[in-house]
Amino acid sequence: MNDKFKKFGNSITALISGKDLNREQTRELFSEILNNKQSEIHQGAFLAAITAKGPCPDEIAGAWDAIYDIDTAKIRLNTKQPMVDNCGTGMDSFKTFNISTASAIVAAAGGICLARHGARAVTSRCGTVDLCETLGVDVECPVETVKTSIEKVGIGLFNAMSPFVHPQALFRILSQMSFGSILNIAASLANPAMPEYGVRGVYAKQMISPVIETMKEIGFKKAMVFYGSSGNGTGGMDELSPIAKSWVAELSEDGNIKHYSLSPETMGIRYPVTPDEIAGGNDPEMEALRLLKVFTSKEKKALYETICLNAAPIFYVAGKTPGIKSGIEKSREIIDSGKAMDKLKEWVVTQHRKPDTGKKQLEHLMQQLN
Secondary structure: OOHHHHHHHHHHHHHHOOOOOOHHHHHHHHHHHHOOOOOHHHHHHHHHHHHHHOOOHHHHHHHHHHHHHHHOOOOOOOOOOOEEEEEEOOOOOOOEOOHHHHHHHHHHHOOOEEEEEEOOOOOOOOOHHHHHHHHOOOOOOOHHHHHHHHHHHOEEEEEOOOOOOOOOOHHHHHOOOOOOOHHHHHHHHOOOOOOOEEEEEOOOHHHHHHHHHHHHHOOOOEEEEEEEEOOOOOOEEOOOOOOOOEEEEEEOOOOOEEEEEEOHHHHOOOOOOOHHHHEOOOOHHHHHHHHHHHHOOOOOOHHHHHHHHHHHHHHHHOOOOOOHHHHHHHHHHHHHHOHHHHHHHHHHHHOOOOHHHHHHHHHHHHHHHO
16 A cells, blocks of 8 residues: 555544644645545545534635635636525535525525536435536536526526536535535535625534534625524524524624624514425425416415525625514515516526526426416
8 A cells, every 4th residue: 555545544543533623734635536546435534534523614715725626617707796606515404495596696686796616416305416407507507608697697506517618626525425425515605606605504513613614714704604403303504494493603804803693583484384395305396387377476385485585695694684673675676676577587597598498398397386
């Protein structure tokens, strides 16, 4: 066995014993994984060991360094508005409807510039990319098409599993994993547009602190990270919860981080919401129709309230509202006015190499609502 494998194995042993790695060590080790210079057994053992220990901020930042430097396309956007990324990491125990995508469209309709970075489903059947593709967005397009969409209509989606976005290794690794790890966090932060404002749900409560600290470390100016309870003892969600308590960490522009919790009552949710009402389905077309029912005012209770709740932190982080409660009210106004639906129509023809194809796909879905 050569020195390269021994050194990597020693790092796995250190993680198993509970020792943290520094940022540079983690960057080097993840570089070997991304470049496929270690055996698959070593790669899997490393990811399992660092997950079992619990990644520290330096380790997440080091993983991000490797992914961003080695395996991420880079673009420069010409926008006047602060650029925001909102996403959930996935791998949470309670699988919801794709709330972050619907919330992003609402925020974009309210004048926020959204540079999103998402993936296809791994443990479920309808991730961000699956839903957007079903709605008519061209999710396999080059990054320049995404750039144009962000600049023209204020929203675009980089597909984390596309070779245009991450040409080296992320698809190879993520497609083989069915558990949440440091990779889900670090990869979700490796956005080609590098927004300075972020709203992020995580798959476990204990990930809130390391993720918000990592976001500060890698250059975010303002951010919110949260984890929501499902209220039924079966786990939680990588969203603000309309059902029960949510735990939040907030990074302010002065560099301070504060931790607090939110409840549906204090946030101004109008209706009691049950887990079944916001649970995710397995059919992307049915999920797309659920979103369209909200945007066309055919559903104005559970999903409607949940989408408004999770659009609210985007407005807040971007400085458009003074708090979550006012952000929810703004989101309701946007959906009720039809602006969210209008924004979706703009998006599917702008982020598409064949705009008529995207338009017809969305129109076909709309016909099914009648």
